[in-house]
Each structure stands twice: as structure tokens, then as C-alpha cells.
Amino acid sequence: MTDLSSPYSTLFTGLSAFPLTPIRDEAIDEAAYAGLIGRLVEAGVDSITALGSTGSYAYLTPDERARVARLTVDHAAGTPVFVGIGALRTREVMSNVRSAEAAGAQGLLLAPVSYQPLDEDDVFELFRTVTSATELPLVVYDNPGTTHFTFTTDLYACLAKLDGVASIKIPGSAMSPTDFTAHVERIRAATGDEVTIGISGDAFGAAGLNAGCDAWYTAVGGTLPAPTLAITRAASNGEADRASNLSAELRPLWDLFAEFGGSLRVTAAIAEHLGLVAPQPLPLPILGLTDAQKGKVAEVVERLGLT
Amino acid sequence: MTDLSSPYSTLFTGLSAFPLTPIRDEAIDEAAYAGLIGRLVEAGVDSITALGSTGSYAYLTPDERARVARLTVDHAAGTPVFVGIGALRTREVMSNVRSAEAAGAQGLLLAPVSYQPLDEDDVFELFRTVTSATELPLVVYDNPGTTHFTFTTDLYACLAKLDGVASIKIPGSAMSPTDFTAHVERIRAATGDEVTIGISGDAFGAAGLNAGCDAWYTAVGGTLPAPTLAITRAASNGEADRASNLSAELRPLWDLFAEFGGSLRVTAAIAEHLGLVAPQPLPLPILGLTDAQKGKVAEVVERLGLT
Numbered sequence: 001m002t003d004l005s006s007p008y009s010t011l012f013t014g015l016s017a018f019p020l021t022p023i024r025d026e027a028i029d030e031a032a033y034a035g036l037i038g039r040l041v042e043a044g045v046d047s048i049t050a051l052g053s054t055g056s057y058a059y060l061t062p063d064e065r066a067r068v069a070r071l072t073v074d075h076a077a078g079t080p081v082f083v084g085i086g087a088l089r090t091r092e093v094m095s096n097v098r099s100a101e102a103a104g105a106q107g108l109l110l111a112p113v114s115y116q117p118l119d120e121d122d123v124f125e126l127f128r129t130v131t132s133a134t135e136l137p138l139v140v141y142d143n144p145g146t147t148h149f150t151f152t153t154d155l156y157a158c159l160a161k162l163d164g165v166a167s168i169k170i171p172g173s174a175m176s177p178t179d180f181t182a183h184v185e186r187i188r189a190a191t192g193d194e195v196t197i198g199i200s201g202d203a204f205g206a207a208g209l210n211a212g213c214d215a216w217y218t219a220v221g222g223t224l225p226a227p228t229l230a231i232t233r234a235a236s237n238g239e240a241d242r243a244s245n246l247s248a249e250l251r252p253l254w255d256l257f258a259e260f261g262g263s264l265r266v267t268a269a270i271a272e273h274l275g276l277v278a279p280q281p282l283p284l285p286i287l288g289l290t291d292a293q294k295g296k297v298a299e300v301v302e303r304l305g306l307t
Numbered sequence: 308m309t310d311l312s313s314p315y316s317t318l319f320t321g322l323s324a325f326p327l328t329p330i331r332d333e334a335i336d337e338a339a340y341a342g343l344i345g346r347l348v349e350a351g352v353d354s355i356t357a358l359g360s361t362g363s364y365a366y367l368t369p370d371e372r373a374r375v376a377r378l379t380v381d382h383a384a385g386t387p388v389f390v391g392i393g394a395l396r397t398r399e400v401m402s403n404v405r406s407a408e409a410a411g412a413q414g415l416l417l418a419p420v421s422y423q424p425l426d427e428d429d430v431f432e433l434f435r436t437v438t439s440a441t442e443l444p445l446v447v448y449d450n451p452g453t454t455h456f457t458f459t460t461d462l463y464a465c466l467a468k469l470d471g472v473a474s475i476k477i478p479g480s481a482m483s484p485t486d487f488t489a490h491v492e493r494i495r496a497a498t499g500d501e502v503t504i505g506i507s508g509d510a511f512g513a514a515g516l517n518a519g520c521d522a523w524y525t526a527v528g529g530t531l532p533a534p535t536l537a538i539t540r541a542a543s544n545g546e547a548d549r550a551s552n553l554s555a556e557l558r559p560l561w562d563l564f565a566e567f568g569g570s571l572r573v574t575a576a577i578a579e580h581l582g583l584v585a586p587q588p589l590p591l592p593i594l595g596l597t598d599a600q601k602g603k604v605a606e607v608v609e610r611l612g613l614t
Contacts, residue, residue, distance in 0.1 A: 089592070
């Protein structure tokens, strides 16, 4: 676990919930978004990360992103808010830093979004530029499925030395508990005790927390905070088996993620089924699930009592 | 070869040159860009595709893209201009269609840019939406290295049936001449005689043209039109060996592309060495080549007489 004397350490621990940014008629559905944030506050999540991948950050204009950042803080009722600032171009990343600061965010999340493949020097310099220009602590967002950039542990170590880097969001992976613990320990040895490590990939949340991760950066937790919080609290209380069992109960949900190409489309369908967002809340060209697929999602949600 | 009775067929044949969009102090270097377009006109390229991957389209705002489209047409002196309209969100794609139309473009180029992975239905619907909303003919841009979307020949066939789809830009690949010809014939059988097939991946230009492609969509040709035109003219005159030999003479250039991660950074370094653009013309976070790498590029440019 991370050294609790670090000024950031408690901020970037526990459950950070990633809400959808629901779209309606090509604009942000602000009423639905406020409702999603209210649910997270009521559930007692440890932090809210607005404009993560689940929040469709890459599809929004700088003005829309500024608006979402402000809406989040306005409805967070004191729950810490982190804001995703990633963009293809450094110029737009810096613009997003400024709007997140102005909104009152307590942290930033940055992925090396790419069109042309980036190399390690490009990515290091991007993070150096951002952290040297803001006082806000930053989460390094390693999401190879969307950025197509592969971090090495050596790069983690270089980034962890930058003032302001407070946490690393690592991808989930199907490893044995022993291998997972060794994996987290290797990263910890490279990044030091002042940077927390957060797991993503919702199916791997319990395994990651049991393996020593300090935080769970969860996509589905932005829509279903209660069951993901139960897993997080069990793990942080040292009840590893209970955390694993709670996650195993959600296996039909994780299977849908695997079957339907990741968490985003399924999470959107869950939110739609629960009446939290209008139909088709994702930005085009992403069509979302078909009606038949949505039916399967609804069946799982009802069967698992995720309402 | 494509049926020349199609209204589009001559437009989307021969050499289409993809110029850089040079950046200077984070803004578009309009004087340098005008110079690049002038070079292409003087060389006699068959068309100019503005805002391709080489033109850094994904990194520019809608306003910047409108400006580049207009600058291109203004300086093209009647050479047909195609404009890349791809963006992460369909809403922005449509905005780019309108600005390309307003600028006087004669064609559009559309890649399925992704952050969240797209499926075939998403991509088909994107192309259907665009082609049903414009009279301009469209090039389907298959660039898996940047979009991370893999087209199937079946999807090519579905897209070719859309009114307005006029050409398909296929990625290059290292195949034997016999296999390459069979590959192009398979695509042609699926897409019909009214849609041209263009090769990309500069090292594969001669091989693609010799295998029956109608066009070469060339990145380096946007900066070095003369040697790429010589290859194109040889191939279209049926001088396959001469086209292959001319391409083989450029092998040290193709090797640099392979060594330095693709054509973009090398092409930028060539343009810089030739004094066509200011240093560091690429949008950050792309740093471009190191000084040592630029030295190798300059050496090859001089040795091959590419000035």
C-alpha cells in the first residue's frame, strides 16, 4: 500500500467512479448527467472522475468539456472530482487543464491519445509539459485499448518522478493472484511510495485491489456504484475472499463486457435500462448495442438485482 | 482497370499527393503551406488531397480545417482538390463536409477515426450518413495503422454500393507481384468497376500500381512529387519494370520510413531539410525526429538527389 504521508495518497485511493456523459440530440443531456452524479454522491464513492473514456471525453469540444467539468463539481457536493484532460493535441490538453482548474477539479486524468503512433519521448514530454503547468495532481491513464500506446514500467518510473504525478491507472489483466500481486509490486518498486496505483478494467477490480492496488478506477461503477463500492470496501478491509466472491457474483456482467466489445456500450445500455439516460446516449458514430443485445443486458441487470 | 465511363473514374486515378499541413508556433504556417501546394501544381500531380494523415487533419480544429481546405483550392490552380473530413465524432465529420464543399473541393476522404473501437455497423452507418448528405464523391480511407479499424472486403463491397463512394484507398502490404495482383482483383470483384482502387503506404506504391491499382495516394509525394510522379507515369504506361526500378532506387527512403516509425516524421524532416517548412512542423505531442535522425534523412535526400 501507498505511503499515507503523501499529500495525494488518500485522494487517489478507494473507488473512483467514471460516469457516462449522456448525449441527447447530439448535445450533452445535462439533467441526466446531474442525476448520474447525484447517484454517485448518494452512494458515497470516494471520488468522481468526469470525462474518462466512459465519459466520452475524446468526442467532446473544449467548451463541452469545460461545461461537464463544471457540472460535475456543482453536483458533487464535496466529493472530490477528477477531470480527464486528454486530447490528440497538446494545445487542446492545455486548454482542458485550464477549464478543469476553473471548474474546481481536485485532480486531472491524462491518457496519451494518439492518431499517429506516439513514442516514449512524445509521451514523456506531454506529461512533463502538463505537470509543469498546473498545481493539480495528475493520474497517468494507461489505456492501451483506446490510445494504442503501450507504457513500460520504466516509463511509469520516469513519469512518477514528475512533480504532480499522483497515481497511475493501470489496465486490468487476467493473471493469477500471485502473479497479479507480483505485477503490482514491480510497478510499486519502480514508481515509489508516493504514487498510488489504480486498477481499471471492471472485471479485474477485485483482483487488482486484492493484489495491492490502492484504487479502482471503475467505468461501470459510474452507473452502478453500490455493488462496486461493496467490492472496494471488502478489499480495503482485508476481506479478499469476500471481494472476490462479490466480483464473481457479477460474472454475468463481466461476460457481457467481453461479448459486446468492452464496458462502454454495456454501461450505456444499463443506464438506459435503469431510466438514467435517454436511449442512444453515446456519441455517433458509436451506435451502441442492438435491441437484442440490450435485452440481454436488461435480463442480466434484473437477474443480478442491479436496479 | 476501372471502367472509364464512370463519372468519377478519371478524377480518382493517377497520383494524388498528400501535403503536410506545416505548424509553426502552434498555428498553421500558411505561407509554407501555399509553397507546398505550388510545388505540387508545378510538378503536375493529378490531384491534391489536403488534410490526409500527412496533413495532420486529426489534430486541427474545424475552423483550421476549413481554412486549410480553402487555402488548398486557392493555390491549386485548377488541380482537383480532395479534402480529408475524418473526425472522432460524426457531428464534426459533417461540419468538415460543409467546409470542404464551401471551399470548392472536388472530393472527400473519410477514415473511420476511432477512440472507442468501432464495429462494422458503426462504420457503415458513418459512411451512409456522409454520402447521403453531400453530392461530392468520396474516397474510403482504410488506414488501420492510425484508425485501428480493420476493413473486410465484404465491407468494401457494402460501401462501394453507396451513391457517392468513388474510390477506396487501401493500405500497402509486402506481397509478391502475383499475390498483390490477386488481392487487387479480389477487391475489384467485390467493389465493381465504378469505384477506383488506390494504393497507399509509399514503399508499396509501384507494386500497387503494377498490381492494377488505379491511383497512388502518396504521403511523401506531397513533398517529393517528381520521383513519385515518375513511378506513377511509368506504371500507367505499362512499364512495370521501370516503375519497380524507380521505386527500388528510393529504397533508402523506404528504409527510413520503416526505421523511424512511418512516413510522417520522415516526410516532415525532408520538408525541413529542403527549406519548405520551418523546424518542428508537426503538431505536439509529436516531437518529430531527433537531430541525429534528421541527419540521416538529410544524407539520404542528398544521396538520392531528391532536392
